[in-house]
Amino acid sequence: MSSRQQLPRGAEEGAPEQRQRRLQEAESTDWGGLLRAYLDSHRASLVDSLRRLARQPFGSFLTCLVMGIALSLPMGLSLLLDGVERLGGSWQRAAQISVFVKLDVxxxxxxxxxxxxAGMPEVLNAEWIGREQGLEQLQQYSGLGDALKELPDNPxxxxxxxxxxxxxxxxxxxxxxxxxxxxxxxxxxxxxxWVERLGAILKLGDRFVFGLAVTLVLALLLVVGNTIxxxxxxxxxxxEVxxxxxxTDGYVRRPFLYAGAFYGIGAGLLAWGLLEYGLNWxxxxxxxxxxxxxxxxxxxxxxxxxxLSLLAGALLLGWVGAWLAVARHLRQLEPQ
Known part of the structure; x- marks a missing residue:
């Protein structure tokens, strides 16, 4: 009798299921191994980038400081504009409407x-100034107090x-x-x-801040790109080795992208500190x-x-600047 004939019938039927199960386990193990290898590679690149930046602390700090100053300028001006809008009770006072009531009211x-x-939806505040109160204010601020006292009636x-x-x-x-x-x-x-002047001033300030921000963003990309x-x-x-x-290009690119991100985070933290110190001063x-x-x-x-938006934007700028620099120069480093 052959060995195949000696196997139990249930074993013969269960063999394909066991093989399929072993194949599935092997595939899951392969995917898990690939994921672990991928994470290990990223972790090694991250640690390597930090180690290389730590070897040049002064140069890394100066790069982050230059980027931080450039980031703090547009945001600082924007915060100052927001503060100026609240100055003197708000800019809306320059656009007050004077409603003169009839004398017989x-x-x-x-x-x-x-x-x-005051109940109208377009109105923020409505202040009543009676006839006597208006005359007192005119006497106080016009310098014609004695002359106004000689008037027979309040005009x-x-x-x-x-x-x-x-x-x-x-x-x-x-x-x-x-x-x-x-x-x-x-x-x-x-x-x-007054309204037109006020609108022009605010629009000028907003455009100036926007133009400055765009210019400095381009400068930051150049700084990060040159550093990378x-x-x-x-x-x-x-x-080359x-x-x-x-x-792969992705493997070569990864440490430089982490370095750019670290430059961005450092610049964002320095910009935050500079803004806090500058505004407080x-x-x-x-x-x-x-x-x-x-x-x-x-x-x-x-x-x-x-x-938080400043930190996120700085990190993104550092990453994008590094990616552009690596994409440009990586093609020139093909092994001969």
Whole structure:
């Protein structure tokens, strides 16, 4: 009797299932081994990049410092613009609409008119200035106090100072026309020239910050690219040997990408520290100046979300600059 005939029937039927199971286990083991090898390769590249940067601490610090200064300039200007917009109670005060009430309107009716105006969705605040209060302010600030006291009657009307929510020329003109048509209103006046000047100043500031940011981003890419190029030249012989024994471009590129990312993270942290120190140093003078005008205005620090965005952007810039540099120079390092 042959050996095949001596096998139990169940063993013959189970053999294909066992072979299939062993094949699946082998495939899963291969995938696991590939994943571990991939992670080990990344870990080795990361450690190697850190070790090489640590060997040149002064040069690495200067590179990060240059990048940090370039990153801090546009964000610092942007934070200063945000602070200036809050100065003096807000920029919207320059776009106030003066609503002059008719002389025959009583105080109670005028207060009701103020409440009606304050309830409009386009209005941020509405302040009532009665006739007597207006005369007192004119006597105090005009220098004509004695002459105004000789007047038989108060010629000034009551006024409602309206502060809009948004600064937009077309919207403000529409709001002014709506206020002028209210019962009891004699005139609604808006200095559109101030609004146009304010809008032009804010637009100029935003464009300047945007242009500066774009220029400095390009400069940062050049700084990172030139630094990585020097790293590549220092390791030219090593890279040629790696490619000669079959090393892929991805394997060669990986340490330089980690180096660029580390430069970016270091630059982001330095930029954050420079901004915090600079704003705190400038805030001492700003607080003293604001106190002279009876204001509690003060510059704030760097918001956490802005700081995290700064770090993420710096890391991305470092990585992109390194990738561009390696992609350009790697083609020149083919083994002869």
């Amino acid at each position: 009583a105080e109670v009716e005028g207060q009701a008119l103020r409440e009606q105006i 000034l009307p009551a006024v409602v100072l309206v502060t809009p929510r948004e600064i937009d020329k077309a919207a403000l003109e529409g709001l002014r026309e709506r206020l002028a048509g209210l019962p009891g209103v004699d005139l609604a006046q808006l200095d559109l020239q 190029r020097l790293h590549i030249e220092n390791r030219r012989a090593e890279i 790696i490619k000669l024994v079959g090393g 400038l805030n001492q003078s700003v607080v003293g100046l604001a106190a002279l005008y009876d204001s509690d205005f003060a510059l704030g620090g760097v918001p956490l979300d802005d700081a």
